[in-house]
Amino acid sequence: MAPNPRVAKAFRAMRDLGIPEEKTKPVLKNLLKIYEKNWELIEEENYRALADAIFDSEEAEAAEQKKKNDNAEAEAAEQKKKLEQAERMKVIEEETLIPEEPERPLKRLRLRHQDGPSSTTSGPNSHGTPLKKPKLEIDDLPFAIPRSQSRAKNATVDPVSVSLQPQGRNKGKQPVLADTQPDATNVSGSDSGLRLRHLRDKGKEPISPQTGSQELRSISDRPSHGVRFKEPNPKQTARPLIKPKDEPLTNDSSPLPVHLSVIRPESMTNGDSSTENLSKDSVSNVLASSNETSGHELAVVPDESTAKIDIASSSYGDIKISLTCNSTQNPNFSVTDVDTLLKRMEDRCLKSYKALDPNFSVKKLMTCICDSLLDTEPEPDSTPPTEALKNAAADTGNNSPPLTANGSVGNEVEEACENGFQNPEPQNVVDVPNNQLTLDGTSSLHDINDIAKGQESVIISLVNEVNTECPPAFHYIPGNTVFQNAYVNFSLARIGDDNCCSTCFGDCLTSATACACALQSGGEFAYTKEGLVKEELLDECIKMNRDPQKHCLFYCKECPLERSKNEELVEACKGHSVRSFIKECWLKCGCNKQCGNRVVQCGIRRKLQVFMTPGGKGWGLRTLEDLPKGAFVCEYVGEVLTNAELYERVSKSSNKDEHAYPVLLDADWGAESALKDEEALCLDATYYGNVARFINHRCFDSNMVEIPVEIENPDHHYYHLAFFTTRKVKALEELTWDYGIDFDDEEHPVKAFKCRCGSRFCRNLKHPYRSRKRRFT
Ligand SMILES: C[S@@+](CC[C@H](N)C(=O)[O-])C[C@H]1O[C@@H](n2cnc3c(N)ncnc32)[C@H](O)[C@@H]1O
Numbered sequence: 001m002a003p004n005p006r007v008a009k010a011f012r013a014m015r016d017l018g019i020p021e022e023k024t025k026p027v028l029k030n031l032l033k034i035y036e037k038n039w040e041l042i043e044e045e046n047y048r049a050l051a052d053a054i055f056d057s058e059e060a061e062a063a064e065q066k067k068k069n070d071n072a073e074a075e076a077a078e079q080k081k082k083l084e085q086a087e088r089m090k091v092i093e094e095e096t097l098i099p100e101e102p103e104r105p106l107k108r109l110r111l112r113h114q115d116g117p118s119s120t121t122s123g124p125n126s127h128g129t130p131l132k133k134p135k136l137e138i139d140d141l142p143f144a145i146p147r148s149q150s151r152a153k154n155a156t157v158d159p160v161s162v163s164l165q166p167q168g169r170n171k172g173k174q175p176v177l178a179d180t181q182p183d184a185t186n187v188s189g190s191d192s193g194l195r196l197r198h199l200r201d202k203g204k205e206p207i208s209p210q211t212g213s214q215e216l217r218s219i220s221d222r223p224s225h226g227v228r229f230k231e232p233n234p235k236q237t238a239r240p241l242i243k244p245k246d247e248p249l250t251n252d253s254s255p256l257p258v259h260l261s262v263i264r265p266e267s268m269t270n271g272d273s274s275t276e277n278l279s280k281d282s283v284s285n286v287l288a289s290s291n292e293t294s295g296h297e298l299a300v301v302p303d304e305s306t307a308k309i310d311i312a313s314s315s316y317g318d319i320k321i322s323l324t325c326n327s328t329q330n331p332n333f334s335v336t337d338v339d340t341l342l343k344r345m346e347d348r349c350l351k352s353y354k355a356l357d358p359n360f361s362v363k364k365l366m367t368c369i370c371d372s373l374l375d376t377e378p379e380p381d382s383t384p385p386t387e388a389l390k391n392a393a394a395d396t397g398n399n400s401p402p403l404t405a406n407g408s409v410g411n412e413v414e415e416a417c418e419n420g421f422q423n424p425e426p427q428n429v430v431d432v433p434n435n436q437l438t439l440d441g442t443s444s445l446h447d448i449n450d451i452a453k454g455q456e457s458v459i460i461s462l463v464n465e466v467n468t469e470c471p472p473a474f475h476y477i478p479g480n481t482v483f484q485n486a487y488v489n490f491s492l493a494r495i496g497d498d499n500c501c502s503t504c505f506g507d508c509l510t511s512a513t514a515c516a517c518a519l520q521s522g523g524e525f526a527y528t529k530e531g532l533v534k535e536e537l538l539d540e541c542i543k544m545n546r547d548p549q550k551h552c553l554f555y556c557k558e559c560p561l562e563r564s565k566n567e568e569l570v571e572a573c574k575g576h577s578v579r580s581f582i583k584e585c586w587l588k589c590g591c592n593k594q595c596g597n598r599v600v601q602c603g604i605r606r607k608l609q610v611f612m613t614p615g616g617k618g619w620g621l622r623t624l625e626d627l628p629k630g631a632f633v634c635e636y637v638g639e640v641l642t643n644a645e646l647y648e649r650v651s652k653s654s655n656k657d658e659h660a661y662p663v664l665l666d667a668d669w670g671a672e673s674a675l676k677d678e679e680a681l682c683l684d685a686t687y688y689g690n691v692a693r694f695i696n697h698r699c700f701d702s703n704m705v706e707i708p709v710e711i712e713n714p715d716h717h718y719y720h721l722a723f724f725t726t727r728k729v730k731a732l733e734e735l736t737w738d739y740g741i742d743f744d745d746e747e748h749p750v751k752a753f754k755c756r757c758g759s760r761f762c763r764n765l766k767h768p769y770r771s772r773k774r775r776f777t
Pocket residue numbers: 122123124154155156157158472616617618619620660661692693694695696697698753754755756757758
C-alpha cells in the first residue's frame with residue numbers, strides 16, 4: 001500500500017527536528033483523531049501542533065513515570081490493606097452463606113478464589129491477593145471467561161509470528177453456522193489482551209465450536225486442591241473426618257453438580273439453627289450419596305481439645321479443611337485481621353514448639369498440612385490421617401514431608417499414544433519436591449501436583465523454590481478451543497486425497513516411499529523413527545527463526561493484522577515469515593494410530609515442570625529429563641481468536657500489560673485473496689491455555705523452536721504451533737523459545753518486557769552493532 005504523502009511529509013518534518021518516526025507515528029495518529037483528519041491544522045506553522053504534541057507526550061510520560069514510582073509503594077500498601085479487609089468480609093460472609101448452599105461449599109470457595117483479583121496473576125510480578133466476593137457461579141455459565149480471574153498483573157504480551165508455505169490453501173471453506181458458535185454473550189473477554197507472537201501450526205485434536213464449548217464447561221467445573229486459612233466458627237465443635245479414597249486420574253468432566261460431603265457433628269453447640277436443621281439423617285444422606293458417587297468414607301476422631309478440625313472433600317477432588325474453636329470462654333472475643341492472627345500464631349508456635357527456623361510461617365505450615373493431606377494414603381486400619389496432620393503441624397515448613405509431585409509419573413499415566421517412539425525410556429529423570437509452594441489466594445485454582453489436572457497423559461507439577469508467588473489464574477486446556485468468531489471448521493469433506501494418505505497401512509514411516517501426507521511436508525517425512533524432527537527441517541526452522549529477514553517474508557496486499565487494528569491509518573503489511581511446516585497423518589489416513597507421522601497430536605509425553613525462575617522472569621517451564629535434539633515438547637495451546645477479537649480485548653483492557661500470552665497464526669495471510677476477518681487468527685493463552693503459557697523468551701539461542709503443524713485442517717489460517725528442542729537439553733534446564741519480539745517497538749499497544757534472558761545475544765541490550773530482529777505485528 002502506497003504511504004500517504006501527507007504522512008510521509010509529516011515524518012520528514014519531524015525527522016528534521018531530530019524526532020524519529022517511531023515517536024511521531026503514535027502522536028500523529030492521535031492528532032488525526034483529535035482534529036478529525038483536518039490535516040491543515042496539523043501542517044500549519046511547519047507542523048507546530050505535531051511537534052508540540054510530541055514534546056508534550058514525552059513530558060507527560062516522564063511525569064507519569066515519576067508519579068508512578070512515587071505512588072507505587074503507597075498504593076501497594078493501601079491495596080493490600082483493602083484486599084485483606086475484603087477477604088475478612090468474605091470469610092465472614094461465607095460462614096453466613098454455608099447453610100443456604102450446603103451442597104456446594106467448596107465450589108463457592110474455589111470460585112471465590114477465581115473471582116478475586118488477588119487470585120489472578122500472570123507474569124513475573126504478579127502477587128496473590130485476598131479473596132473477593134463471588135458474584136456469580138461461573139461454572140454454570142458454559143462459555144463465560146472469568147474476567148477477574150484473568151486479571152493478570154504486570155505481564156506483557158509477546159509477539160511472535162510464523163507463516164506456512166502457501167500450499168493447498170482455502171479449500172472448501174464453509175461458513176460457520178451461528179448456532180454452532182459458543183454463546184459468548186457473557187464473555188466480553190474484553191479485558192484480556194495480547195502481545196502478538198507468530199506461531200505456526202494447528203491444534204492436535206479436532207476442534208469444533210461444539211467441542212470447544214463442552215471443554216470450557218467441563219474445565220470450569222473441575223475442582224482444585226485448595227486449602228485456605230479460615231477464621232474460627234464458634235458454632236461448630238465436633239471434628240469428623242472424611243477420608244477420601246484414592247481417585248484415579250481421569251479426564252472425566254461430568255457437568256453434574258458436585259455434591260460435597262459436608263459433615264456436621266451431632267453434638268452441635270447451643271441450639272444453632274443451621275446445625276439443628278442438619279439432622280443425623282441428613283448427615284448420613286450426604287455421606288451415602290458421596291459414597292455412591294466417589295467412595296468417601298467417614299473417619300471420626302475422638303474429641304480431645306477445644307480446637308476441632310473438619311475435613312470435607314468433593315467427588316471431584318476438592319478438599320476443605322476448617323478449624324473450629326469455641327469462643328464462649330472469652331466474652332471479649334472478636335475476629336481479628338489475618339495478619340495479626342498469623343503473627344500471633346507464629347509467635348506462639350515459635351515459643352511453644354521451639355521452632356527455631358526464623359523463616360517459619362503459618363502459611364508454610366498450612367501448605368505443609370495440605371501437602372501431607374494429599375500425600376497420606378493410609379491403610380484402612382492404619383494411623384488415622386489426623387496423625388499425619390498433627391505431625392505436619394509440628395513441622396516448620398522447611399522439613400515438610402517429601403512430595404510426589406515431581407513429574408516422575410511414568411507408571412501413573414495412561415498411555416495415550418502407543419507409537420513405538422512415543423515412550424522412550426527417559427534419561428536422567430530428576431525428582432524435585434514442591435514443598436516450598438506457599439498458600440495464597442490463587443493456589444487453590446491449581447493443583448500443584450498436576451497443573452494439567454489429569455488432562456495430559458503425563459503429570460506436570462509446579463514448584464516455587466524462590467518466593468511465595470502463586471501461579472497465575474487460568475484454565476488449563478490440553479487443546480485449542482475457539483473463543484467466538486474464529487473460523488475453524490474441521491470436516492472430513494474438506495480433506496481431499498492429496499491431504500491424507502488413505503491407501504496407507506500400518507506405520508507410514510516404515511514405507512520406502514513418502515506417503516501423501518509426507519509430500520505435503522516437502523516430500524519427506526518430518527520425523528525420524530525415534531519420533532524426532534529430522535535434522536534438516538529442524539535446522540531450517542531454527543535458521544528461519546533466528547534471522548527471518550534473510551528468508552522469505554510475505555507481504556500481504558491488505559494485511560488482516562493491520563486492518564484488525566481498526567485505525568485511521570491502515571499501515572502497510574510488515575511481512576510474514578514463510579515457513580516450512582509439518583503435515584501429520586490424521587483421521588482419513590489409512591495408517592494406524594501408532595503411525596510415526598503422528599507426534600504432536602499425541603500430546604505431551606515428556607516430564608515437564610512449571611517452576612519459579614530465579615532470574616526475575618516469573619514462572620517458567622523446565623524439563624525433568626534429558627531431551628534429545630528435535631524432541632517434541634508441547635504445543636502452544638489457547639483460545640483461538642480472530643485478530644479483531646484480540647485487538648478488542650487489548651483495547652478494552654484496563655491493564656494492557658496483563659496480556660502476555662498471544663501468538664499469531666499468520667501462515668495463510670499471504671494468500672492470493674485477502675483473508676476474511678474471521679480467518680485471520682491468533683491464539684491467546686491468557687485465560688485458557690496449557691503449559692506452553694509458562695515458556696519464557698530467550699533471544700536468539702533458545703533451546704526450542706516452534707514449527708507449524710497441520711493435522712486436521714488443510715487451510716493454513718488455522719494450525720498447531722508445536723515446540724521442538726533445538727539441541728540436547730539437560731534435565732532441569734529451563735525450556736525457552738525466541739518470541740521474536742522487537743524490544744524497540746514502542747508503538748506496540750503492549751510494552752515489551754525488560755528482557756532477562758541472559759543470552760549473550762540479547763536484543764534488549766543496546767549494542768550499536770546488533771541488528772534488530774524482525775518486527776512483528
Ligand atoms: C508467556 S509468559 C511466560 C510465563 C511468565 N513468566 C509467567 O510467569 O506467567 C510471558 C511473560 O513472561 C515474562 N518473560 C518471559 N520471558 C522473559 C525474559 N526473557 N525476561 C523477562 N521476562 C520474561 C514477561 O513478563 C512476559 O510478558
